[in-house]
Amino acid sequence: MGNGSEVSNSELEFRATVGIVGGGPAGLMTAMELGRKGVSCVVFEQEAGEPWLPKANSSTTRTMEHYRRHGIAEQIRDVGLAEDHPQDVAYFTRYGTGYELARLKGQSRKEARTWAGVKNDEWPTPEPVSRSNQLFIEPVLRRTALSHQSVEVRLGHRVIEVDANQDHVCILVEDLHCGHVETFKFAYLVGCDGARSSVRKGLGIKHEGVFNEERHFMGGQMLATRLHAPGFYDIVQGERAWQYLAMNHERRSIMGALDGKGLFTFHTQLPPGAEANEDWVRHSLALTVGCELPHKIVAMAKWTAGMTLVAEKFQFERVFLVGDSAHLFTPTGGLGYNTSIEDAVNVGWKLAAVCNGWGGTGLLSNYESERRPIAVQNTRFARSLADNLGTLDLSPRLEEVSEAGERLREELGRRLLHHAKIEFNTQGIQLGVQYCSSSIVDMDDSSPPPDDPHTYVPTATPGCRAPHLWLNQDQSIFDKFGLEFTLLQFNRDKDPRPILKAAQLTGVPISLVQVDNEEAREIYATDLVLVRPDQHIAWRSDSSPPDPEALVRKIAGHL
Numbered sequence: 118m119g120n121g122s123e124v125s126n127s128e129l130e131f132r133a134t135v136g137i138v139g140g141g142p143a144g145l146m147t148a149m150e151l152g153r154k155g156v157s158c159v160v161f162e163q164e165a166g167e168p169w170l171p172k173a174n175s176s177t178t179r180t181m182e183h184y185r186r187h188g189i190a191e192q193i194r195d196v197g198l199a200e201d202h203p204q205d206v207a208y209f210t211r212y213g214t215g216y217e218l219a220r221l222k223g224q225s226r227k228e229a230r231t232w233a234g235v236k237n238d239e240w241p242t243p244e245p246v247s248r249s250n251q252l253f254i255e256p257v258l259r260r261t262a263l264s265h266q267s268v269e270v271r272l273g274h275r276v277i278e279v280d281a282n283q284d285h286v287c288i289l290v291e292d293l294h295c296g297h298v299e300t301f302k303f304a305y306l307v308g309c310d311g312a313r314s315s316v317r318k319g320l321g322i323k324h325e326g327v328f329n330e331e332r333h334f335m336g337g338q339m340l341a342t343r344l345h346a347p348g349f350y351d352i353v354q355g356e357r358a359w360q361y362l363a364m365n366h367e368r369r370s371i372m373g374a375l376d377g378k379g380l381f382t383f384h385t386q387l388p389p390g391a392e393a394n395e396d397w398v399r400h401s402l403a404l405t406v407g408c409e410l411p412h413k414i415v416a417m418a419k420w421t422a423g424m425t426l427v428a429e430k431f432q433f434e435r436v437f438l439v440g441d442s443a444h445l446f447t448p449t450g451g452l453g454y455n456t457s458i459e460d461a462v463n464v465g466w467k468l469a470a471v472c473n474g475w476g477g478t479g480l481l482s483n484y485e486s487e488r489r490p491i492a493v494q495n496t497r498f499a500r501s502l503a504d505n506l507g508t509l510d511l512s513p514r515l516e517e518v519s520e521a522g523e524r525l526r527e528e529l530g531r532r533l534l535h536h537a538k539i540e541f542n543t544q545g546i547q548l549g550v551q552y553c554s555s556s557i558v559d560m561d562d563s564s565p566p567p568d569d570p571h572t573y574v575p576t577a578t579p580g581c582r583a584p585h586l587w588l589n590q591d592q593s594i595f596d597k598f599g600l601e602f603t604l605l606q607f608n609r610d611k612d613p614r615p616i617l618k619a620a621q622l623t624g625v626p627i628s629l630v631q632v633d634n635e636e637a638r639e640i641y642a643t644d645l646v647l648v649r650p651d652q653h654i655a656w657r658s659d660s661s662p663p664d665p666e667a668l669v670r671k672i673a674g675h676l
Contacts, residue, residue, distance in 0.1 A: 126280065126287045129302040133157035133269065134472050136288060136301060138276045138316050139309030140164070142173070142251060143440030143457040145258035147307050149187055150465025152265025154600065156472045159301070160262070161290055163310075165273035170416045171343055171382035173251040173454030174360070174373050177547045179582075180458045181244035182595065182652070189261050190244055196253035200227045202377040204248045204359040206541065208533045210516050210526070212363055212372065213352035214407025218530040221537035223248065223359055234590035240544060241575050241585050243593035248359045250375050250382070251454060252343075279319035281306065281434040305468055306436045309461070314442035320433045324445065326496065330423035332507030334369040335447055338387040339422050342398050346412035347379025353406075363405035364529070366511045370405040380415075386422075393419050422447045422507075425500040427492045431485035437464050444492040449502035450540050452495045459550065460488050466650040470601075470673065475624045479557060479674030487552045498546065498570055505536045544573035552653055553580030557672050559656040563642075577641040579654045584640045594637060599628030601650050602672070606631045608644035612661060616647070619665035625673045647672065 135151055137144045140162025151158045176184070176193060184190040198204070204223030210216045229245045262268045271290075277298075278289035286306040291298050308316030330336045349372070350357065361372040370385040385401040387393060395414055402410045426445040431438045440457030464484050470476025509532075515525045545568065552558055553565050558580045565581055566574035575584035585593050597603070602620075604627050606613050613629055620627040627647070632638070646657040647668075655672040662668045670676050 126285070126300070126302065129287065129300060131285070132301045132303060133159045134304045135468060136286065136303035136306045137161065137309060138288070138306065139311060139440070139442070140259070140270060140272065141309065141311065141440070142255065142258060142454055143461045144307070144309035145255065145262045146183070146458050146461035147309060147439060147465045148262040148268045148270070149258065149265070150462060151469050151472075152262055152268040153187070154469040154473060155267050156469050157267040158269070159303075160268070160270045161274040161276055162270065162272050163275045163293070165293065168252050168255050169343075170341060170418050171250045171252045171373065171375060173254075173448075173451060174248065174382070175451040176247040176249060176254070177451070177455045178240060178242040178244055178246055179547045179550070180455045181247055182242060183458060183462055185244050185595065186652075187261060189257060192257050193249055193254055194226055194229065194247050196257065197249035198226065198359065198374060198377045201225050202359070202374070203357050205356070206360045206362070206537050207355065207358040208362045208364060208530070208537075209354060210363070210365045211405060211407035212349070212361055213354065213410075215354070215363075215365065215516060216526055217355045218364065218526055219534040219537065220355070220358070221534065221541060234587050236587065241573070242548060243585055243587070243595060250373070252375065276310065276315050279306065279316055279436065281320065281436045283434055286435050304435065304472070307439055307464060307468070308436060308442045309439045309457075311441040312445055314438070316436065317428060317438055317442045320436060322428050322430050322433065322438065324426040325429050326424075326426040327500070328424060328426065329421065330425075330500075330503075332423065332503065333509065334386055335449060335503040335507040336386075336423035337421070339420050340385055340387050340393045340397065340417065341420055342383040342417045343375075343415040344381055344383055344398070344412045345379050345415060346381060346410055348411050349379065349381065349406070352408070352410065364509070364511055364533070365405070365516060366513045368401050368404035370401060387419065393417060422503065425496045427489065427496055431489050432481070437468075437481075437484060439464055443488075444496055446496050446499045447503040448499070449506060450499050450543065452499050452546070455547075456492060456495050459491070462651050463488050467674070470650075475626060475673060477670070477674035477676075479676065481674070483555060483557050483674065487555050491550055495546065502536070502540050505539070539571065543570050545569045545571055548573040548582055550582060550653075551580050553578065555580060557655070557674055558653075559668055559671060561657060575640055577643070577646055577654050577657055579656055581654055583646075583648050583652050583654055586634075586637055586640060588632075588634060588637075594632065595652060597630045597632070598648055598652065599626075599630070601626035601628070602655065603627070603648040604629050605641065605646040605648060606644070607634075607638040607641060607646070609633075611644040611659065613645060615661040615665040616645070616669065619669040622666060623669050623673065623675070625669050627669070
């Protein structure tokens with residue numbers, strides 16, 4: 118590795134089974150997946166303290182379903198905005214002195230909790246979207262990861278070199294508190310270290326796609342500011358919202374409510390030559406609010422919009438790329454963080470299976486083939502949303518007190534409301550992820566529903582997410598699933614023992630759940646269904662397979 122150590126890599130002792138570079142949501146979720154199954158891992162995070170700048174601002178229904186698996190969905194839902202704070206998306210010419218153009222209604226936390234036990238054909242999930250910022254989510258994820266004895270988190274540690282081969286992975290780590298440099302050896306490494314990933318760069322893996330598209334908004338250099346401005350609520354037009362967008366010919370911006378008390382994240386675009394400083398923030402606030410807004414800046418950081426990038430490979434030897442290290446989004450639609458969570462779940466259960474001795478290497482080689490197509494699909498969708506919003510030409514006449522101005526506002530309002538529905542009503546993207554061509558899925562003769570970002574059709578076609586339904590007021594069928602594979606038996610006349618015996622012979626953990634529910638049997642459409650640890654269907658049939666051991670070996674990555 119060129120670290121000057123007199124001890125060779127092969128002579129080093131393993132620090133843990135898995136090393137995780139990056140302690141954001143993707144890294145912490147990976148640690149949670151490993152930790153709850155007893156796999157030892159160490160998380161290295163360069164930042165020394167709590168997150169200081171707001172990032173992702175919305176957890177999709179699917180992300181919340183994963184948090185439900187870990188027993189923390191309510192903790193996530195409890196942070197951020199008050200229970201009764203509206204979670205609307207509202208568009209204005211100027212927040213204070215202008216016109217409200219459009220508003221997409223959203224549920225408050227209090228309203229979201231009324232979903233329990235209620236059938237919802239539009240959003241068939243036990244967990245509606247949660248509008249909590251990453252600023253508040255990360256501490257919950259870190260506490261949850263550290264609740265597992267096998268998880269260690271090292272803050273203020275920077276990975277500066279990676280050396281991977283077929284047998285192990287070594288990393289060179291600098292302790293930023295004291296400057297000490299140390300080599301760590303792991304069986305596997307997961308790179309969750311973001312857009313400038315040292316892991317990805319160290320492996321020589323390049324991005325593919327569009328790097329820097331320029332737009333009027335959401336394209337090029339952006340400035341994110343965390344600010345305290347409680348007076349905003351006295352100035353802003355109309356009811357409160359979760360996200361406010363200003364659209365006028367002078368400046369565009371986004372104001373995201375963080376706590377409902379005066380803490381916001383403010384995003385605006387930096388034109389070429391503009392300096393990212395307090396004067397720019399003050400001027401941009403004045404142009405988008407319509408008057409001077411008293412405020413205190415807590416933190417500022419530049420970031421780049423206009424990226425549609427996916428790594429050419431998600432795996433090299435024993436190293437896996439997860440989250441922003443594998444794909445970079447323009448953040449319209451909130452898909453970056455949520456895609457990262459699903460990456461972490463996917464690689465996490467597979468690594469845990471292999472490390473615990475029952476999973477085959479076919480699980481690991483399958484990570485890229487399942488997740489990379491989803492990254493390509495989601496980055497392209499986010500790009501289309503950025504085009505819809507960022508390429509709008511806004512006339513100075515938009516704010517005229519005239520019939521012409523009113524017509525322009527009505528036309529833009531209709532267009533923005535349509536955009537909001539496209540951006541946020543994404544049932545297909547959130548719930549319709551399909552792994553139907555995966556080598557560890559045993560397909561039947563059914564076909565998955567069309568892959569539509571805005572339409573979700575519940576189906577138990579192998580490769581698709583298991584359908585949700587309420588078994589009683591408080592219990593989703595998801596709550597019955599086991600820690601590893603689950604065999605659902607909908608007909609007690611159909612014998613599950615051949616599969617369970619094959620599982621015992623091969624060492625693959627499969628728990629049996631008997632479901633006496635006619636609606637569930639109708640949705641799942643067969644008498645026996647095998648569900649993976651990530652809640653996707655691995656196999657289904659009305660009878661035991663002709664070779665149960667071959668089936669179990671296939672879904673566990675041994676064939």
